Amino acid sequence: MTRPLPVDQALALVLQATPVLPAEEVPSAESLGRVLQQEVRAGHDYPEFDKALMDGYAVAAAELKETPRLLRVLEEIPAGRDPAGLRRLEPGTASRIMTGAPIPPGADAVLIIEETEEVPGEPGSIRVRGTVRPGENLARRGADVPRGEVLLAPGDFIGPGEIGVLAACGRTRVRVGGRPRLAVLATGDELVDPGQDPGPGRIRNSNGPMLAALARRAGAEAGPAGIVRDDEAALRAAIERGLEGDALVLSGGVSMGRYDLVAQALRAAGVEILFDRVAIKPGRPFTFGRRGPALVFGCPGNPASAYVIFQIFARAALRKMIGFRDPAARPLRGTLRNPLRQRPGRAGYHQAVVRWDGSRYAVEILPTSGSADFVSCARGNALAILPAETASLDAGETVDVILLDDDADR
Amino acid sequence: MTRPLPVDQALALVLQATPVLPAEEVPSAESLGRVLQQEVRAGHDYPEFDKALMDGYAVAAAELKETPRLLRVLEEIPAGRDPAGLRRLEPGTASRIMTGAPIPPGADAVLIIEETEEVPGEPGSIRVRGTVRPGENLARRGADVPRGEVLLAPGDFIGPGEIGVLAACGRTRVRVGGRPRLAVLATGDELVDPGQDPGPGRIRNSNGPMLAALARRAGAEAGPAGIVRDDEAALRAAIERGLEGDALVLSGGVSMGRYDLVAQALRAAGVEILFDRVAIKPGRPFTFGRRGPALVFGCPGNPASAYVIFQIFARAALRKMIGFRDPAARPLRGTLRNPLRQRPGRAGYHQAVVRWDGSRYAVEILPTSGSADFVSCARGNALAILPAETASLDAGETVDVILLDDDADR
Numbered sequence: 001m002t003r004p005l006p007v008d009q010a011l012a013l014v015l016q017a018t019p020v021l022p023a024e025e026v027p028s029a030e031s032l033g034r035v036l037q038q039e040v041r042a043g044h045d046y047p048e049f050d051k052a053l054m055d056g057y058a059v060a061a062a063e064l065k066e067t068p069r070l071l072r073v074l075e076e077i078p079a080g081r082d083p084a085g086l087r088r089l090e091p092g093t094a095s096r097i098m099t100g101a102p103i104p105p106g107a108d109a110v111l112i113i114e115e116t117e118e119v120p121g122e123p124g125s126i127r128v129r130g131t132v133r134p135g136e137n138l139a140r141r142g143a144d145v146p147r148g149e150v151l152l153a154p155g156d157f158i159g160p161g162e163i164g165v166l167a168a169c170g171r172t173r174v175r176v177g178g179r180p181r182l183a184v185l186a187t188g189d190e191l192v193d194p195g196q197d198p199g200p201g202r203i204r205n206s207n208g209p210m211l212a213a214l215a216r217r218a219g220a221e222a223g224p225a226g227i228v229r230d231d232e233a234a235l236r237a238a239i240e241r242g243l244e245g246d247a248l249v250l251s252g253g254v255s256m257g258r259y260d261l262v263a264q265a266l267r268a269a270g271v272e273i274l275f276d277r278v279a280i281k282p283g284r285p286f287t288f289g290r291r292g293p294a295l296v297f298g299c300p301g302n303p304a305s306a307y308v309i310f311q312i313f314a315r316a317a318l319r320k321m322i323g324f325r326d327p328a329a330r331p332l333r334g335t336l337r338n339p340l341r342q343r344p345g346r347a348g349y350h351q352a353v354v355r356w357d358g359s360r361y362a363v364e365i366l367p368t369s370g371s372a373d374f375v376s377c378a379r380g381n382a383l384a385i386l387p388a389e390t391a392s393l394d395a396g397e398t399v400d401v402i403l404l405d406d407d408a409d410r
Numbered sequence: 411m412t413r414p415l416p417v418d419q420a421l422a423l424v425l426q427a428t429p430v431l432p433a434e435e436v437p438s439a440e441s442l443g444r445v446l447q448q449e450v451r452a453g454h455d456y457p458e459f460d461k462a463l464m465d466g467y468a469v470a471a472a473e474l475k476e477t478p479r480l481l482r483v484l485e486e487i488p489a490g491r492d493p494a495g496l497r498r499l500e501p502g503t504a505s506r507i508m509t510g511a512p513i514p515p516g517a518d519a520v521l522i523i524e525e526t527e528e529v530p531g532e533p534g535s536i537r538v539r540g541t542v543r544p545g546e547n548l549a550r551r552g553a554d555v556p557r558g559e560v561l562l563a564p565g566d567f568i569g570p571g572e573i574g575v576l577a578a579c580g581r582t583r584v585r586v587g588g589r590p591r592l593a594v595l596a597t598g599d600e601l602v603d604p605g606q607d608p609g610p611g612r613i614r615n616s617n618g619p620m621l622a623a624l625a626r627r628a629g630a631e632a633g634p635a636g637i638v639r640d641d642e643a644a645l646r647a648a649i650e651r652g653l654e655g656d657a658l659v660l661s662g663g664v665s666m667g668r669y670d671l672v673a674q675a676l677r678a679a680g681v682e683i684l685f686d687r688v689a690i691k692p693g694r695p696f697t698f699g700r701r702g703p704a705l706v707f708g709c710p711g712n713p714a715s716a717y718v719i720f721q722i723f724a725r726a727a728l729r730k731m732i733g734f735r736d737p738a739a740r741p742l743r744g745t746l747r748n749p750l751r752q753r754p755g756r757a758g759y760h761q762a763v764v765r766w767d768g769s770r771y772a773v774e775i776l777p778t779s780g781s782a783d784f785v786s787c788a789r790g791n792a793l794a795i796l797p798a799e800t801a802s803l804d805a806g807e808t809v810d811v812i813l814l815d816d817d818a819d820r
Contacts, residue, residue, distance in 0.1 A: 079600035164619060230488070370463065
């Protein structure tokens with residue numbers, strides 16, 4: 001067993017051991033939430049033609065220095081018209097034009113319809129009341145984006161805006177970061193499936209579903225969370241199956257008990273253990289290893305410990321695999337609403353509710369019964385971090401917080 | 411056409427018109443990301459029995475006032491043992507116990523294994539070096555959660571922590587808010603599908619995929635984004651199909667042009683228009699209506715306008731349908747890195763990149779070519795809001811920002 005590593009050193013070792021998965025090509029329509037792994041440049045100017053931004057009349061601005069003025073209407077140009085077929089404006093003429101339609105030759109502005117009126121008895125003419133500046137209410141070719149401009153870059157998260165850009169560029173398929181396949185195994189003779197009555201002395205497996213959910217929120221594919229008995233052969237077989245994916249997350253079996261067969265089974269499977277203790281609370285007996293490119297996260301069996309270890313270490317590794325530029329959680333700073341105490345020596349990761357109070361983040365540390373407290377993981381929306389050497393913070397002091405992505409209300 | 415409504419009035423009208431969808435029951439394993447619509451109470455005490463929190467020896471603390479002391483080991487208690495079958499400790503005895511195992515009668519503490527040593531020649535005994543306080547390293551029945559305590563409440567977002575609680579409570583099925591079915595229609599003769607070459611005078615439909623992606627990120631089911639020509643019969647038929655769902659989002663066809671048939675087709679379909687102009691930039695010609703419980707969001711055709719209108723109005727409505735307690739986006743406050751100007755009269759929603767700089771949110775307003783700028787929606791991760799009456803803010807001044815959920819890096 002190693003000396004407990006400081007959190008930042010442990011995280012650096014995890015990220016160093018984590019490969020970026022090969023990119024894959026997917027239909028753009030299915031790329032929402034993935035991470036782009038290619039550059040996307042504008043294939044042409046946007047707009048590709050001088051374009052009306054308002055409904056009105058395409059005019060030569062110089063003709064409207066003195067108003068009111070009568071103009072003869074040449075034609076009506078709806079959006080979608082081929083610019084090559086448009087009639088050139090002559091002196092004393094205008095063309096009716098719709099938003100998005102191409103500007104005809106000879107015009108340099110769009111006069112909005114509200115500045116004109118129909119002429120009784122002359123259906124082919126309009127009376128112009130207002131004036132317009134050259135270039136007003138139109139977009140010149142390339143005004144939004146010139147051809148060749150880099151619009152999206154590798155590492156960009158594909159949200160709705162990026163989906164729009166891909167569509168505008170005609171990219172129906174796109175290269176994105178691979179999606180990690182992750183196996184979750186909860187170990188222990190005391191566990192039963194959530195649908196079963198645990199009976200005396202046993203408990204339901206809540207870690208497995210929780211860890212699988214954490215993995216899915218981080219962008220991974222997680223198989224169904226299985227239970228493995230405290231049996232060397234069963235454990236070994238389950239670990240071998242788990243190592244076929246990109247990551248294996250185990251819960252339980254990593255403390256010092258005689259039945260804690262996990263480390264033993266991992267070593268027997270040829271997993272290189274990089275460390276097995278971290279100076280973190282909760283979560284000290286966190287075991288991290290790898291076999292080839294596959295990573296192993298051996299989380300403690302207590303729910304609060306497993307939750308924190310996943311959020312800080314496994315989530316960062318999965319995000320690196322996917323191709324995020326900044327895989328590790330970045331703390332913000334908030335102001336404590338209640339005091340926080342801990343025994344120095346390990347960095348404390350405290351479940352907290354963080355709310356914006358109008359000018360800053362207010363941090364309320366949740367009461368907890370300890371690392372077996374499975375409810376605080378649901379009640380909190382953030383982790384407040386107390387450095388290992390700090391014994392206490394008072395209400396009103398600032399504290400680092402990591403906002404967790406399972407609170408859609410912020 | 412109505413007078414432009416202030417944003418808060420328009421949003422209030424939208425939310426007032428929005429129904430909460432009936433809840434539905436789903437397997438808990440598929441409930442991640444949904445909103446809970448039932449209460450979940452602890453069906454029993456957690457833990458349900460006094461439980462060891464460490465590996466070691468179950469002891470009577472009073473026996474260890476003077477150490478070193480020799481104790482005879484009665485039995486070995488692994489996690490999962492039935493508490494009813496455990497042997498009662500007698501004076502001078504201890505039982506080997508594993509993390510998670512039930513505490514035997516007569517014991518009131520767990521002595522960690524590091525405080526003991528084996529006795530050469532006496533395999534059934536241990537020598538105790540340390541002492542232990544009553545209650546140390548064990549959790550009393552009900553210490554985490556007493557039976558009957560409310561663990562989850564209607565309106566809770568189901569994240570990984572909630573998945574763990576549902577599993578621990580044996581809830582394999584759960585009532586969640588309904589998922590809105592949303593139709594997206596992009597209107598305009600100038601539009602072609604993203605996979606097609608637009609040819610002269612036409613453009614690819616980027617709004618449709620972008621709006622469908624926004625809807626999916628907000629928790630709705632969005633059908634494939636269709637294109638409708640500027641043809642009254644086609645529009646009417648498409649609107650009728652869209653109204654079969656919970657919401658219909660249209661882009662384009664809501665300004666003043668002669669081809670803007672959308673409002674006309676909506677009225678013909680029996681849609682009640684609640685307003686058709688909002689004092690917002692971009693996005694003024696936003697038309698909102700309803701027919702029965704189905705809502706209609708008529709967004710302007712410019713990408714930046716459609717994006718802002720969706721983020722501020724449609725997203726809030728979808729979240730209310732789903733059952734979120736707080737459906738509308740809640741602004742935070744940041745500090746401008748560059749100055750911001752606008753013509754007063756409409757509230758300005760400016761695409762921005764917001765980053766935590768170590769002590770506050772730094773807000774960089776993105777340059778834009780106007781409401782047709784489809785790239786700034788991808789480049790930004792937030793909207794900075796300038797009130798309608800404000801003409802400018804300088805660098806260093808504070809500004810309200812809405813963080814958008816498409817930036818997974820924050």
